[in-house]
Amino acid sequence: xxxxxxxxxxxxxxxxxxxxxxxxxxxxxxxxxxxxxxxxxxxxxxxxxxxxxxxxxxxxxxxxxxxxxxxxxxxxxxxxxxxxxxxxxxxxxxxxxxxxxxxxxxxxxxxxxxxxxxxxxxxxxxxxxxxxxxxxxxxxxxxxxxxxxxxxxxxxxxxxxxx
Amino acid sequence: xxxxxxxxxxxxxxxxxxxxxxxxxxxxxxxxxxxxxxxxxxxxxxxxxxxxxxxxxxxxxxxxxxxxxxxxxxxxxxxxxxxxxxxxxxxxxxxxxxxxxxxxxxxxxxxxxxxxxxxxxxxxxxxxxxx
Numbered sequence: 686x687x688x689x690x691x692x693x694x695x696x697x698x699x700x701x702x703x704x705x706x707x708x709x710x711x712x713x714x715x716x717x718x719x720x721x722x723x724x725x726x727x728x729x730x731x732x733x734x735x736x737x738x739x740x741x742x743x744x745x746x747x748x749x750x751x752x753x754x755x756x757x758x759x760x761x762x763x764x765x766x767x768x769x770x771x772x773x774x775x776x777x778x779x780x781x782x783x784x785x786x787x788x789x790x791x792x793x794x795x796x797x798x799x800x801x802x803x804x805x806x807x808x809x810x811x812x813x814x815x816x817x818x819x820x821x822x823x824x825x826x827x828x829x830x831x832x833x834x835x836x837x838x839x840x841x842x843x844x845x846x847x848x
Numbered sequence: 849x850x851x852x853x854x855x856x857x858x859x860x861x862x863x864x865x866x867x868x869x870x871x872x873x874x875x876x877x878x879x880x881x882x883x884x885x886x887x888x889x890x891x892x893x894x895x896x897x898x899x900x901x902x903x904x905x906x907x908x909x910x911x912x913x914x915x916x917x918x919x920x921x922x923x924x925x926x927x928x929x930x931x932x933x934x935x936x937x938x939x940x941x942x943x944x945x946x947x948x949x950x951x952x953x954x955x956x957x958x959x960x961x962x963x964x965x966x967x968x969x970x971x972x973x974x975x976x977x978x979x
Contacts, residue, residue: 691907694909697907697908697909698907698908699908728906728908728910729904729906729908729910729912730906730907730908731904731905731906731907732907733907768904768906768910768912770910825952826952826953827903827904828952828978829903829904829912829978831904
């Protein structure tokens, strides 16, 4: 057993986005070497939460002392907080929209979240998502734009490992 | 120009014609007595203390840092015969904090301490900017 640390440089958590095309038939294709000019990593993340929540339908029966349950469709999302970076926020990367335009245009985005590093055999989850909940905030005492951001996942998280 | 010299220049302008003069000397001690106590009605300003701290921490160490600069100014006057314009002088020194640009926190506190027949006005400047 070992914990999944993200404190060392080689173990940083990485969120990679590519919305240059429709990758729904093969999401892994969005992150191959040939797509390196179209995907980008979201920098300066402060907090990442992966939500993988199956829906539950419960009912009671007269012949049982406890509730019964079955699962329904899962609600999957990735929530994060970022310090906004002017390049990835405003500008396109190759044919991929920056974060602001992705939200504005409601563009479905292929994403890959590396749990702990991006080296060979490091693990990740990937999928498709719509970016939402962008709410940039700045105050006089903290004069740097920060924002929450949620990836509302379309379908499943697909686990994988770096080859 | 350094923060200290900017402040000194502004205080010099503000106190021009008042009963208090400004010196660029540091408030060092001579024979166990600080210069600002020896030389009354003179404004002394310390060297800048600097503190570099994290404003926003991130998971990839692209953290946002802030620099906090603090300086201390001193004026000593006779407690029995305070200059008639001392409140104007104190206000001018407090307001000199606004002459510094590029800091998002520009604060100045004044404390007074009475010792024998002297009142020492201590001005604590605090400036914070993004690094």
